[in-house]
Amino acid sequence: MTLHAEPVIQIRPYVAADRRACIAVFRSNLPRYFDSSELPEFEAFLDKPVGDYFVLELGSSVVACGGCYVRAGTGRLSWGMVSREKHRASIGSILLAWRIDQLFQLPEISEIAIDTSQHVAGFFTRHGFCTTGQVTDGFGAGIAQVCMSLQRINWRLRASASLHPTAAGGD
Numbered sequence: 001m002t003l004h005a006e007p008v009i010q011i012r013p014y015v016a017a018d019r020r021a022c023i024a025v026f027r028s029n030l031p032r033y034f035d036s037s038e039l040p041e042f043e044a045f046l047d048k049p050v051g052d053y054f055v056l057e058l059g060s061s062v063v064a065c066g067g068c069y070v071r072a073g074t075g076r077l078s079w080g081m082v083s084r085e086k087h088r089a090s091i092g093s094i095l096l097a098w099r100i101d102q103l104f105q106l107p108e109i110s111e112i113a114i115d116t117s118q119h120v121a122g123f124f125t126r127h128g129f130c131t132t133g134q135v136t137d138g139f140g141a142g143i144a145q146v147c148m149s150l151q152r153i154n155w156r157l158r159a160s161a162s163l164h165p166t167a168a169g170g171d
């Protein structure tokens, strides 16, 4: 009988040696999720990240990356992405929840905002974000800029409901 162990998931701070792997994750999401014109901006970000930036390793491979920072009293999420062949395997949710917890650990943060595309707005809605605005072609032809935000109270209520489902659902 052969036993197959699940690869270990680890989230750790980005280091310069991760640059190539992060760019590969970005490229895997072209052209549906990112416009190629955004690559120089992402490369410049990797050279000098704003706030904290993290990679998620599955086994020894970097398969996702994403960051967070604070601007004008609001938590912000930056450049979150999962390698295309690993989509829909809960990796994006794990990295998102981890970044949200990082920001809401700061007592002064009561809201987290993100600018994303129409292709993934549903993912953020699923995690409690609400749409606050939209710019057609804001990120390039066919890629709208969708502004969304998450309130601390909603995140806490969701966490509480998942820990105590009967309390939230009643009976």
Ligand SMILES: CC(C)(COP(=O)(O)OP(=O)(O)OC[C@H]1O[C@@H](n2cnc3c(N)ncnc32)[C@H](O)[C@@H]1OP(=O)(O)O)[C@@H](O)C(=O)NCCC(=O)NCCS
Pocket: 029, 033, 034, 079, 080, 081, 082, 083, 086, 087, 088, 089, 090, 091, 092, 093, 094, 114, 115, 116, 117, 119, 120, 121, 122, 123, 126
């Ligand atoms: C957005 C992204 C990070 C989601 O990561 P993921 O690992 O695929 O997401 P998960 O597997 O954790 O998804 C959990 C749930 O969210 C929802 N979801 C995931 N991707 C979605 C999408 N593109 N649109 C709508 N809902 C989505 C699904 O309901 C999914 O549950 P399911 O198992 O029933 O399908 C990933 O699609 C990605 O990297 N996209 C390209 C980069 C990008 O656009 N990033 C956002 C920048 S702001």
